[in-house]
Amino acid sequence: MNISVVIPLLNEQDSLSELHDWIAKVMQSNHFSYEIIFIDDGSTDNSWQIISQLASQNDDVKGIRFFKNFGKSQALHAGFEKAKGDVVITMDADLQDNPDEIPELYNMIKDDGFDLVSGWKKKRYDSVIAKNLPSKLFNWAARKTSGVKLNDFNCGLKAYRLNVVKNIDVNGEMHRYIPVLSKNAGFTKIGEKVVQHQARKYGETKFGMNRFVHGFLDLITIWFLSSFGKRPMHLFGALGFIMFTIGLGFSFYLGIDKLFLNPTGRLITQRPQFYIALSTMIIGTQFFVAGFLGEIILRTKQGKKRYSIKNELNFD
Known part of the structure; x- marks a missing residue:
């Protein structure tokens, strides 16, 4: 199979049929063998009914339905587990990503040898204050902390070699930083392609201030995991050593001062240096204990899914 298209969604009933027809047209005109995997992340509208209808009409359409809303990262993880195509394409379901970009993204993976190609929505139709400025700030911070030189980390339209998606763990809200996760997993040939961004045709944006805050917290998390995820004692042990040494230095000072320099002065417990x-x-x-616990957890943790699937369609 040439291509797996993985599409996470939440309450996008109005766009699904149009998106399916557009993708199918692109695939057929380029003679690709393909599958479209829709992941319904706990929609409360008729999204699953539409996916079911599409799957009954087209065997290349597959569906995964979560019991509730677990988040985009968990939806992508479920789709990546099921994907079988040589190249995996991710896109949003709101028609803001253009399926006509798929053939060139595919060629960049297959012919140019990239492990991952990220879309860059150079010209955007989002609100400048609500999304453009936060996105620019995200991208600047992600470049500085990760060393991955991309202009648009958060673009949903991306292409991956199959072994990339099988070897990264996308959780929390880490879908924004999949290129960083890929780099940390050893897939370093990461490219970027300017893609067409389209104005939202149906529904409302899911972006809000809570996602802005969560994104920065996840950036801190991924920085920590990239630097110390496999050796937490290196960070916590170093901090513990510095703090303990400072305290020990003050203790020696107080002891020497009380015994030899000023034996008749104030009690040690009356001096701020004691505290x-x-x-x-x-x-x-x-800090030392935190480092030890981190090492123990790292060595004993076992993989556990962070979502539960209610229904599946057209999977063997």
């Missing part, structure tokens, strides 16, 4: 020493030594010990 600084006590606090820093306790914090340093806690």
Whole structure:
């Protein structure tokens, strides 16, 4: 199979039939063998009924339905697990991603040898304040912390070699940073393609301030995991050593001062340096414990799905 198109969605009943017809037309005109995997992330409208109808009419359409809304990252993870195409294309279901871009994305993976190609919506139709400025800030911060030089990390239209999606773990809200996850997994040939962005035709945007905040928290998380995910003791142990050393230094100072320099002065417990020493030594010990716990968890953790599937369509 040439291409798997993975489409996570939430309440996009109005766009699904049009999107399916558009993708099918592109695939047939380019003689691609394909599958379209719709992942219904807990929609409360008629999205699943439309997916079921499409699947009954076209065996190349497959559907996954979650019991509830688990998030876009979990939907992508479920789609990646089922994908079988040599090249995996992801796109949003709101018709803002253009299926006509698929052939060139496919060629960049198959012919140019990229592991991942990310779309770049250079000209956008979103609100400048609501989405454009936050996206620019996200992209700048992601470039600085990850070293991956992309202009648009958050573009839903991406192409992957199959072994890339099988070897990355997308969870939380990490779908924004899949190129970083891919780089951390050893897939370093990452390209970018300017793609056409289309104004939203149906429904309302799912972007809000909570996603803005969550995105930055996830960026901090992915920085930590990239730098210390396999060696948490290196971070927490270093911080613990610094804090404990500071506390120990103050303790020695207080002891020497009380025994030899000023034996008749104030009690040690009446001096602020005592509480600084006590606090820093306790914090340093806690950092050490956190490092040990991190190492233990890392060595004993087992994979566990972060979503539950209610229905599946057309999967063997």
